Amino acid sequence: MNRLICIWVTILLLFWSLPGITSEPSVKPSVKSSVKIDIKEWQVPWADTRPRDPALDSRGKVWFCGQSGNYIASLDPNSGKFRKYSLPDGTYPHNLIIDTQDFIWYAGNRNSHIGRINPANGDIERIDMPAKNPIDPHTLVFDSIGNIWFTAQWGNKIGFLDVESRQVKLLDSPLPQSRPYGIKIDGDNNPWIVLFGTNQLARVDAITLQFSLHALPHQQQRPRRLEIDDKNQIWLLDHELGYVSRYRKDTQAFKQWQVAEKHQANLYGSAMDNEQRLWVAVTGTSPNQLRIFDTRQETFIGAADIPSGAGTIRYMFYHQPDNSVWFGTDANTIGRAMIKPITDSP
Numbered sequence: 001m002n003r004l005i006c007i008w009v010t011i012l013l014l015f016w017s018l019p020g021i022t023s024e025p026s027v028k029p030s031v032k033s034s035v036k037i038d039i040k041e042w043q044v045p046w047a048d049t050r051p052r053d054p055a056l057d058s059r060g061k062v063w064f065c066g067q068s069g070n071y072i073a074s075l076d077p078n079s080g081k082f083r084k085y086s087l088p089d090g091t092y093p094h095n096l097i098i099d100t101q102d103f104i105w106y107a108g109n110r111n112s113h114i115g116r117i118n119p120a121n122g123d124i125e126r127i128d129m130p131a132k133n134p135i136d137p138h139t140l141v142f143d144s145i146g147n148i149w150f151t152a153q154w155g156n157k158i159g160f161l162d163v164e165s166r167q168v169k170l171l172d173s174p175l176p177q178s179r180p181y182g183i184k185i186d187g188d189n190n191p192w193i194v195l196f197g198t199n200q201l202a203r204v205d206a207i208t209l210q211f212s213l214h215a216l217p218h219q220q221q222r223p224r225r226l227e228i229d230d231k232n233q234i235w236l237l238d239h240e241l242g243y244v245s246r247y248r249k250d251t252q253a254f255k256q257w258q259v260a261e262k263h264q265a266n267l268y269g270s271a272m273d274n275e276q277r278l279w280v281a282v283t284g285t286s287p288n289q290l291r292i293f294d295t296r297q298e299t300f301i302g303a304a305d306i307p308s309g310a311g312t313i314r315y316m317f318y319h320q321p322d323n324s325v326w327f328g329t330d331a332n333t334i335g336r337a338m339i340k341p342i343t344d345s346p
Contacts (some may be wrong), residue, residue, distance in 0.1 A: 008063035036342050037290055037304035041333040042075055044178045045082055052096045052328035057102045060321075064328055065093040065106060072096060072106055077333055085122050087115065095315065097138045099146060099163075107137035107150065114140070114150070114161060114168075122274070126297060127166050129153055130156065135170070139315075141183050141191070143206070151192040158183075158193060158204055174211045175200065182225040182270075187232045194223035194236060201226070201236060201247060216245060217254055225315070227272035229295055235278050236291050237267040244280065244293055255300070261285065271316035271325045277301070279337070281313035288313055288329070308333045 013282060043052045045096035049069025054062050069091055072085045087093060087108070102119040106225045109127075112134035116125040129135050135155030141345040152170075155181035158180055173180055179197030186269050188205075193202045199221040201214040216223060221267040222240035229235065234247040243256045259265045259282065266284030274278065278293040290311035292302040306313070311330030318325050325337045 004119050007127065014202055023306065025029055031291065031300040032302050033302050034300040034311070034342060035339045037292065037302050037337055039290070039304055039307060039335060039337050041306075041308050041329070041335040042077070042080060042082075044073070045336060046071070046073075047332060049332065049335055050328070050330060051332060054326040054328055054334055055096060055098045055317050056319045057098050058100075059102075062326060062334060063096060063098060063104055063119075065094055066078065067094060067109070072104060072118070077317050077336065078117055082276060085117060085124075085303045087124070088126070091115070092138070097140045097142060097148070097194065099142070102296060105140060105148060107140055109136050109138065113137070114148070118309055127161065127168065129159070129170070131157075131170055141184050141185055143185050143191070144189045147238050149183055149185065149204075151193060152185050153179045153181055153196070156180065158191065158202075169209075171204065171209055171211075173202070173342070174213065178202075182223075183226045184234075186234075191225060192228065192234055194226050196222055196224050196239070199223070200236065208234050214247060214252075214254075216243075217256065218243075221245075223271040224268060227278060229271050229272060229276050233295075235270075235272065235295065236272050239267055242267060244278065246295070259291075259295070267311040269316040271318040273318050273325065274320055277339075279316055279318070281310075281316060281327065283314075289324075292339065302339060304337070306331075306335065308335075310335075 011212045032303045046069050049066040051064050057227040074083045089308050091108045092110040093106045096106040106115045112129045114127045138151040138153045140150045156173045158171045177197050180193050180194040181196035190206045203212045214267040221238045223236040224239040225237045227235045236245040242259045242262045245256045248252050251307040265282050265283045268283045269281035271279040276295045280291045282289040284315045287305045294343045295302045308331035316327045327335045
């Protein structure tokens with residue numbers, strides 16, 4: 001069976017790499033500002049702790065990882081008050097998500113576990129990885145029924161956590177040293193993953209657990225984050241060459257738009273809002289910039305510098321109730337971005 005899977009993946013790789021099948025012509029978009037981006041940042045009180053990967057609970061409280069500070073924290077954006085929850089030694093949380101009951105699930109990146117925090121009392125439940133060698137839970141995402149899929153970048157695996165049984169399944173990436181990174185769930189409840197060590201987009205069939213691979217048009221491309229729109233189209237940010245890429249499953253083709261900075265853009269954090277606008281963090285500039293790409297018009301419609309400079313924005317979170325986008329920065333801030341139309345009035 002393993003041999004048959006390997007042969008099948010090899011055939012897919014060869015097929016998706018054929019010229020004229022994977023890509024439509026690439027274009028360089030200009031930024032025509034039709035929206036204004038308002039940004040507010042809160043300085044995190046624990047210095048040099050790389051606050052990152054925020055998410056909001058049902059009451060509007062912001063939760064985030066203090067990756068190098070080994071904590072999870074919350075921010076009340078109305079009062080500006082922070083609260084810190086220390087984690088087991090050596091955790092260095094990389095990412096968190098919040099379930100419908102407001103429990104916090106985090107990726108224990110350096111001690112091979114996923115944790116669940118009860119926000120009422122700070123109690124932590126630890127779910128250890130079943131791997132013989134420690135792996136690095138990286139980015140988590142809920143599927144449509146509340147189970148968790150996740151990546152392990154250096155472990156080169158995709159994982160699945162059944163939240164009721166607490167059982168974990170680990171799937172080896174079909175490519176060596178492929179560095180599974182960003183992950184999202186499509187409308188059919190299947191996870192899509194960008195393999196940052198390659199130029200490949202991967203899909204896992206949630207029922208059969210079989211992989212399919214889709215090569216981006218350029219061998220040098222390195223996709224790092226992705227989003228999925230309401231048409232089930234996959235949008236990717238290429239960290240190496242500066243492309244915003246769209247993959248259509250119906251045509252099995254990519255279309256790409258390269259930003260002006262090209263390989264110096266270092267596109268990283270992303271979010272998709274309810275108007276199908278793709279938020280893009282340009283981290284190769286100083287200061288970092290947020291840009292908005294209208295996926296329907298296929299053009300950038302706004303840009304704004306990050307007041308703190310940011311250093312790097314690694315991940316973004318869209319909060320639908322107030323149409324806001326949240327992010328953490330290496331300048332030790334938590335940020336919120338909101339858009340409004342540009343008007344002629346002062």
